Amino acid sequence: MTLSNFTIRQKLIGLVLILALGIVTTSCLAFYFSYQDTRSGKQEQIRSIVQSATSQIILLNQRKRSLEISAEEFDTRLHDLIYSTAYGQHGYLYLLKNETQIYLHPKRSDLEGQYIGQLDSPVDSTLMLDGLKQLKEKTDKSHSWLVYWPKPNSQVPVAKLIYAQHIPDTDFILGTGVYIDDLLPLYIKRALSYLIITLTVLLASIAVALLISRNIVRPIINLSSQMEKLSEGDTDQTVRFTNHRDEIGQMARTLERFREYLIENKRLRYAQEHVQFLENFDPVTRLYNRRAMGESLEREIIRNSETQGQIYFLFIRLDLLRNLTIELGDEQRDQILIETANRLKGILSINHRLARLSEGCFGLMLINKPEETKVDDLIETILQAIECPIKLQNLHIQIVARIGVTSYPEDGDQQFELIGRSEIAAKTARKQEQSWLYFSQIKGQQVETKMELWQDLSTAIDEDQLYLVFQPLFDLNNNAALSAETLLRWNHPDLGPISPAVFVPLAEQSGLISRLDDWVLDAVAKQCRKWLNTDLVFPKIAINLSGISFLRSNFENKLHNIFKQYNVPLQHIELELTEGVLIEDLARIQDKLHRVRETGASISIDDFGTGYSSLSRIKNLPIDHIKIDKSFIDDLDVDTQDLKIVQAIILMAQGLQLKVVAEGVETELQLSILREAKCDIVQGYLLSRPLSVSDFEALIDEDLIIEGD
Incomplete structure (x- = not known):
């Protein structure tokens, strides 16, 4: 079996095992050699002690022989030397005479004078005698050997390493020994150290090896699996x-x-x-798209042009699908469209051709309609199928449809005419709250776009389709948010967002502007109440107000009553009037402004500089701010004439103790110029776009300021 038959993981595991075995073997050998070194070291230690004592005894013997000391003094000093020498836990010296007679023994003085072979001991003294015999035969007269001998104050024999040396020119043998079990704690301590080190190194090595193995094996296995999946097209x-x-x-x-x-x-x-x-199909419903339906309808028109065969086209429009999309999301909307398409396909015949024309609109072409088939009955069946509730997760959604019907050749001989006019019929059916209409029923009616929008705006005011956004104004003295201008927005349920530049003039022309102003005042008061209830400290809120509403005789009472209803002090409010209001009788305007100011609200003049008035005209009016029209700010950094006008307005307004607001600031250069011109307040997309309620609250919480120069 070759190595190629094993996996990479198996090979790496084998390497880890070999590494572990090598570490354990090395540790065992190291401990064994350490054990031998320890024993040799102890043997060398007792040998050194014996030799040192032997040197002293030789010196004493030489002094005795030279008569420097007497025999009695020699014996005394010899006795003191042997008895005073001790080392380790049980280490001592003993002195033998005449080879086997115990002459001095500091631990067993009772044995002194006895011969080793005649000792009454629990051990056999043969090993001791054999060692002494070998000592006699050694040329250096020293020898070490192992015997079993009891420790002092014990009768249990234990292994003891003996070292003895013959003292020259005497019949003395000096010996000592070390008990092997005295070395056991050292061996155990060293063994534990080796074990801990071995385990630490082993575990660390295995951990590193496994980490390296994982770093190698897992990527290879993963890449191998991915290569296999790629080969399968995944x-x-x-x-x-x-x-x-x-x-x-x-x-x-x-x-x-x-x-x-x-x-x-x-x-x-x-x-x-x-x-x-x-090119031909809708990706959601898998039906024909508008292009394919148009081509198919065009072919049928050509085919029936000679026979004048009748073709019917039904424009099926699902109401409020855009609202459902906003509420539920695109995925749920697509489920509604798919379910609706499946229901329609289930009730149509082979001569019917179905298509999805736009987001919530289907088209149905009836080809070669048999005479006995009634279009009205088919429409009723279609409407009933669509209106059956659609189950989406835990919801049951009921869709309402409107159908517009055109026919060839009565309503047109081009495909775009039949489709477009059927769409007009469907929209008219919705406005007239009918389920379906034939285009022939509304021919000649003049549907005015502005009239439709006016009706929709009136509905929007009644049904709260409008909402507020807030654009902050920043004080250039401390760079903090000073106030916020309230702006009105309208999201038409069918047409989407409608610009205020479109619906506000329409409201003024159609007499809806007062209702619109009332709605804004009520919405602002309601929002301020919510902020006060949550203890949110918000800046002053500016409200754009039409001159028509402001100049009405009961305006002050209406303003007071609306904010009193929500218990909101008018000190939180600033009313913005366009400069066009000032063309009215000055005395009347002045009196009106005083009465409004008495309610607690402050007043500013918006769009100042557009030509209706001058600073001299407003110098005696009780207003707080003037707002320089955006048209002067747009070219402030390139048009010197606009720059001079702005500088003059700021200088004169501040001389009249009026704060100046520059609106429409969109570049850093414009901001820098206004700062140099000592403008008080700025507003524009550079600093902040109009914010939703939640975003404006977040800005207030963050204490957002603009960066200073």
């Missing part, structure tokens, strides 16, 4: 480990490039197929 997976700098990273990057080639090839293939599909 390109959705993400190639990992491309950030590795080793060979694995190189493999991963190569695999990633291969995957990208496959994705690109698949994308090009799918794109080609998708383009071909989208």
Whole structure:
């Protein structure tokens, strides 16, 4: 069996086991040699002690022989030397005479004078005698050997390493020994140290080895699996480990490039197929799209042009689908469309052709309609099928549809005429609250766009389709948010967002402006009450007000009553009047402004400089701010004439103790120029766009300020 038959993981595990075995073997050998070194060291220690004592005894013997000391003094000093020498836990010296007679023994003085072979001891003294015999035969007259001998004050024999040396020119043998079990604590301590070190190194080595193994094996297994999936055409997976700098990273990057080639090839293939599909089909419902339906309808018109065969086209419009999309999301909307398409296909015959024309609109062409088939009955069946509740998760959604019907050749002989006019019929049916209408029923009616929008605006005011946004104004003295201008927005349920530049003039022309102003005042008061209830400290709120509403005789009472209803002090409010209000009788305007100011609200003049008045005209009016019209700010950084006008307005207004607001600031340069011109307050997209209620609250919480120069 060769190594190639094993997996990479198995090979790495084998290497880890060999590494562990090597570490354990090395540790065992190290402990064994340490044990031997310890024993040799102890042997060398007792040998050194014996030799040192032997030297002293030789010196004493020489002094005795030279008569420097007497024999009695020699014996005394010899006795003191032997008895005073001790080392270790049980280490001592003993002195033998005439080879086997115990002459001095500090631990067992009762044995002195006895012969070793005649001792009454629990051990056999043979080993001791054999050792002494070998000592006699040694040329250096020293020898070490192992005997079993009891420790002092004990009768239990234990292993003892003996070292003895014959003292020259005497019949003395000096000996000592070390008990082997005295070395046991040292051996155990050392063994534990070796064990701990071995385990630490072993575990660390295994951990590192496993980490390296994981770093190698897991990427290889993953890349191998990904290669197999790519070979099967699965390109959705993400190639990992491309950030590795080793060979694995190189493999991963190569695999990633291969995957990208496959994705690109698949994308090009799918794109080609998708383009071909989208040319004629709707991607959600898989029905014909408007283009394909138009072409099909055009072909049928040509085919029936000679026979004058009748063709009916039904424009099916789902009401409030846009609202459902906002509420539920695109995915749920698509489920509604798919379910509706399936229901329609289930009730149509082979001569009916169905298409999705736009977001919530279907088209149905009736080809070669049999005479006995009644269009009205078919329409009723379609409406009933659509209006059956659609189950979406835990919701049951009921859709209402409107249908407009056109026919060839009565309502047109072009496909766009039949489709467009059927759409007009469907929209008219909705406005007239009918389920369906034939275009022939509304021919000649003049549907005025402005009239429709006016009606929708009136409905929007009644049904609270309007909402407020807030654009902050910043004080250039401390760069903090000083106030916020309230702006009105309208999101038409069918047409989407309608610009205030469209519906505000329409409201003024149609007599709805007062209702619109009342709605804004009520909405602002309600919002301020919510902020006060949550203890949110908000800046002053500015409200754009039409001159028509402001000049009405009961305006002050209406303003007071609306804010009193929500218990909101008018000190929180600033009313913005356009400069056009000032063309009225000055005395009347002045009196009106005084009465409004007495309610607690402050007043500013908006769009100042557009030509209706001058600073001299407003110098005696009780107003707080003037707002320089945006048209002067737009070219402030390039038009010197606009710059001079702005500088003059600021200078004169401040001389009249009026604060100046520059609106429409959109560049850093404009802001810098206004700061140099000592403008008081700025407003514009550079600093903040109009904010929703939640975003404006977040800005207040953050104490947002503009950056100073």
